[in-house]
Amino acid sequence: MSVLRESAESVSSSFPTGFVWGAATASFQIEGATTVDGRTDSIWDEFCRRPGAVANGDTGEPAADHYRRYAADVELMASLELGAYRFSVAWPRVRPDGGAENEAGLDFYDRLVDRLLEAGIAPWATLYHWDLPQALEVRGGWAARDTAYRFAEYTESVARRLGDRVAGWCTLNEPWCSAFAGYASGRHAPGVTSPPSAVAAVHHLLLGHGLAMERLRTYAPSAPAGITLNLFPVSAAAPTDTSDVDAARRVDGLQNRIFLDPVLRGGYPDDVLADLAPYGFTDHVRDGDLAVISAPIDLLGVNYYRALLVAAPVIRDPGPSEWIGAEGVRFLPSGLPRTEMGWEVQPDGLTDLLLRLHSEYPGVPLYITENGAAYPDEVGPDGTVRDVDRLAYLAVHLRAAHAAIRRGVDLRGYFCWSLLDNLEWAEGYAKRFGLVHVDFATQRRTVKDSARWYAGVISRNGLPAE
Template identity: 60%
Template sequence: MGVGRTGAARPDDVAAQPRLRAGGARQRRAALAHHRRRDAAEPHGDHRLELRRHRDRGDPHPDDARLRGRDAHHALELGHDPVLGAEPERLPGPLVVVPARRPVHRARRNGARARQLRHRRVREPAPAQCGQACPRAAQEGLHADRRDRRRHHGIRRDRDGCRRRRGGEGVSALPSGFLFGAATAAFQIEGAAHEGGRTDSVWDAFCRVPGAVIAGDDGEVACDHYHRYRDDVATMKELGLGAYRFSTAWPRIRPGHGPVNPEGIGFYDRLVDELLGAGIEPWLTLYHWDLPQELEERGGWASRDTAFRFAEYAVDVHAALGDRVTRWTTLNEPWCAAFLGYAAGAHAPGRQEPAAAVAAGHHLLLGHGLVVEALRAADPTLSLGITLNLTVVDPVDAGDPGDLDAVRRIDGQINRFFLDPLLRGEYPADVREDLAAVWAEGLVQEGDLATISTPIDFLGVNYYHGEAVSLQPAAPREALEAPTDRPTSTPFPAADGIFFHSRELPRTAMDWEVQPEGLTRLLTRLHEEYTAPRGTALYVTENGAAYDDEVAPDGSVQDADRVAFLEAHLAAVADAVEAGVDVRGYFYWSLLDNFEWAWGYAKRFGIVRVDYATQERTIKASGRRYAELIESVRSGLAAKR
């Protein structure tokens, strides 16, 4: 069953577990001004954030000197952290900004083929210990390694509603103002991992762990976007993108507890200006898994303190870019950061401690809420949201109460663990009961849920595939080829006895099932149960597929499977819109082939191919098709068909 705990962990236990380090022994540091923590020189103290002045649009850029000063009249203050200071039962009041001035400016069940999804390199206990095969569950945003020794097949055949469409067929329900974009993440594309003052993130450290990443790949160079961003923006413009979703690298901007790095924030300052100059709206994500390694050594997301450090960092980014960036996403896929990183150990920081994972999940949400409060106070006109990886979970046998309970448990741990506190202000009672053995006493402090449920303007939805679950054992099968050599555990602390089954659906090169109608069902459920009652808009912020692209002799990439995937999923979004769901945009994952986490550079998701040896970019057939669809919707031609 993977590594588990039989009792609840105390917060101190969670924060004190061994973890990866950038190198050498952990050193004690003197307490910083306005911030003291339990293992620092002073046991108590204030948390204080400062929100720097926005530069005026006309300010010069040389050496980013404008970012070095502080505006003493524009400060954001936090009260005592109840874990680190006095009043242990209370969350500090909302972050208060005192500005000196405003800146200018449905899955097929009948044909299901029983097969357990195997989690990468999880060691199964003997039957006498467990009684059933233990679940090796989905990775990387519900994405499991599901190789079954047969060639994956694409979606070019007319099956399951996945047929090829030309022109604007299938997307006619999308309004002309529908937002189209593409998405990336800092660690996956930037490179320049140790240039310009950037320090180690947890992923830099994780990549150095033997067997953690295929071929020992790392993010040192990646797509070299740090040096080639102007060319990449030009490619976005050629594709007709209306928006670009990217993340800022925390260790590039504010390493650990240190001050803001002007050279680091300056990169994003220039990127934003380049995007705006090309007529592309920047959609900024503050966190896409690259926690500064220094903070991981102090407890990481399992420590409550990290939520406050995240708020400090977010305020700094807003101070530099808030005059031009209006769309802000706090977190990308906190499920992955918490449960793949702290329970499965398949992602950085590589810990296998279920209690730490639950704590990390809560603290990520707390950090989100603190940031929303802070940025809302700084500028009420901002559009603020969060991005979750979500899925549809179906029973193999809808008439089996055990299968229905398996659906409830997996849906609770993937979807409702995050949706309910964000949009209903509470953790689901059944989820808390399921996770009771690893839910630390006192984890949720008074006021936490009010902060977490601070209203947001949009919910970002990352969807790749659905899941079929059952309590019925899967058919015996050959062991799966693991992508890495390092043993990992299950990311689901409460999945005892649950099997993930395979269905006769098309598959990608990752062996993820292709299920476009699941996206329609997911968006409809979210609209009806969560977002519509609160007036929250929906955006599909990630959706994409890896295929084994082949470069033709003329240098072109004719990725027909990805073209069909794109068409089918855009049609699924259009179906939701036609049914009345408030979906306002779609971001394809990804703009570029890139570093695919534990897969390294072995899998390609981009609509633009990257030759990693030369860094040459080539727009694939899928990119050209995406541009056609964008133009068709934007011009109103799709609606006329």
């Protein structure tokens, strides 16, 4: 039985028949059990041990203890009417240290997928959500070309085991974060501050995507597959100021087009290559690489949280920057309400982004694979979580998505981020994105009001009247 069905309100915005409604998680953020059944360290396990790297010294233990509680979590998903669940597979479980297959690790995902199917929930698997085996990082990580080939081997292991049952595949989640936050600014694992390593990582991640697609075509040919990118509408603070316009061009190139163009157009943008020339980017691109990277995909996953308003730099940024090639650019506020992460709530940006993809990169079905917000949720005296801000956030963003569909965008699904409160990477356990509240001391789950509202949307395949 559903936790809640909002049957009293009329449907004003119906979504297409067959629209996929789901929620998403990531392995390191929820699984815990970091030393269980043969799992070895990922770069995030190592990063969490560094003093000051993660807020409050938080680590991947216990996370949401999903490794042990997955069956109950699937029951919870079913109660929320979820039609699909997007999870990520932990590379250090499946091929510990990047080496041989680990049957115990694969068995866990076997059990998870089977339980999802029994509950009528479509499994959507992401192969890489940032938990590179630490042993491969020691050997160069994503800055080393060999890691792309190790990723293909790992993909084959997962696809051989799960390929007959997974409904949708994403190779990489947000390679921008892996490359630039991981190897340029160092604010994410592995905590490296080396611009040449960051640009090498960009290309090797994309090469890994292409090689993984080849393995998925062989071992999971019946399910759609693609890549998930964190994309941002980017605009100049002063559209008539050539310096601001150029700053916006650089940021758009480094955030969006550096990934979209090679995957969907077969080549890196010329202006981005020029911006990154000082860091040796093209040294890593070999003959045949772009043909591998640009092999057709069946879906593009879109992670959307906000838009970027960009102004020219005042001075060159002297410290580690994620925006190598556009150092020192200024990101200006628009004066809109903010989430607990400090991100402005900008639903119109989602419509704009989807329309841009539809116009400039046509022909590929789109799925919103992440969208959500962190707020300071607490369980009240009556045992409920009245997260009115999150509920409102989801409502306006779903209306923005529907507006894009009305204008012809081939949007086929929406995955809320996230199912459970979790370890929010370097922010630790303090930032809560979940539809379900997790007490990390007791592991008690409490369904939030936003989850009850979302269950109603799913059951109707549409939004209530405003």
